[in-house]
Amino acid sequence: MVIVVVGSGKLAQELMVFFLSQPGCQALTWQTLGGRALADAVVVHAGSGRELDEVVAYCSRTHTTLVELSTGSAVEGRALNFPVVLCANTNILMLKVMAMLAGHGHLFQGYERRLTESHQAGKTSTPGTAVELAESIGLHERDIVSVRDPAVQQDDMKIPAEHLGRHAFHRIVIEDGLSGVTLETRVLGPAPYAQGVAQIVAAIQAHPLEDRLYKVTELVDKGWL
Template sequence: MLSLLPQAAIVVPRLHPRTRGALRAIMAEKLETSASVASSSVSFPILVNGCTGKTGSAVAEAAVSAGLQLVPISFSSTGIPGRTVRVSSTDIRIHGPSEREHVLSSVIDEFPNVVVVDYTVPEAVNANAELYCKLGVPFVMGTTGGDRQMLYKTVQDANVYAVISPQMGKQVVAFLAAMEIMAEQFPGAFSGYKLEVMESHQASKLDISGTAKVVVSCFQKLGVSFDLKQIKQIRDPKKQLEMVGVPEEHLGGHAFHLYHLTSPDETVSFEFQHNICGRSMYAEGTIDAAIFLYKKIHAKADKRIYNTIDVLREGSMQ
């Protein structure tokens, strides 16, 4: 309905280009200052395991950008022990599996408030978690794979603070939270529907996407019959370019997921899709999770095991 009432005229003064430029500079400076204040409000040592990988390296860079103290040590099962990798202005020395316990004990002695972040390989998840729990060090497990039930039991038995999640990107975390809520409140809503799942990641990703596993579990609660073996994993760069539509510059780091549902009579279909290029989303979300965990430790929170939905729910993922 159109309003016939007279409208007050709003006159917006036109600013000289130089004035607009000056205002932009002032606003940018204010935003930069605000971000600096926010990041400097908490600072603690952080050890990133898996710095030889691209995600681990991105997390270490994000830690420095957030004003955290990057411990110049990292464990890796794929890197060459004894060599160093440079992150920002810090040289990080790489240690192999056989050195883990001795080196981590020394780190804890020197940095008693350290928080560990793990971005290693699926095969190392449980052994690394056992070590962190044995030494009582809080950690963020960003590595997917491993025996997840055993992982949670290990942490519960040790009563160690930890954030464990297959996904650190906040928008995807919100999507997963919405899926969980839908599965809990509307069980069986998609009974009889056929599900097809495609996930494309860089060729170096060895396991099925942890995010895809969570989404599939939600659809199973919603009544869909589906086995994880039915997930179409695409790791061939040529197929990723031609079939999936991944930009060439992001073949080495991306996450493209498609979940397609079809009704029994094929008259209704639903699609859920998310396409992520690069690793900055995960890196920044991981640092948000580490800061969240550090605050929980110092608040002496009763709850010990968290996921990134907990982090997002408290508004801690910026």
């Protein structure tokens, strides 16, 4: 298994550390790859987008599958001649919840619905998971309540102090006035994301993909994850 990691931020660094520790896995940075075509390679884009044009050109030339981890990626609107898996999230348990709501969230139309998300204070990018959850239950992005205050995160969401710097929390509340349902998801620390990327890559290598854009929840629906 050859994994090419694009990006220099925290997530990209965590992925490199994780994949370098996995038996039978060769992990390369985008710079180390140097444009070489490698059999059975998968490119994982965890960068800001500065190198995306180069990455797309490389994947097009070598017909290499691209795993896109950046929210709101420009790759979504492009004509593709290679497979792309778009990941709003890479935690497998969370992805299964997202797939469940994507398939059945329409059943809650007509009820009062609220969605709150919380991430570490330094997160400024679009909360892609929350946006997909909102769409699934018929809410707009503007309806999402975002929390970045550590005091609120500890008191209301019960995020442990040691995970305030890296967590993802989502709360969906659905009510009809007399009864209600609350669904909460909580991911703490970096490990679940790196492990999830590894499972996504394994699923890609075990199943042939068409030359098109896939949402990662499609892999869940197919039973590959």
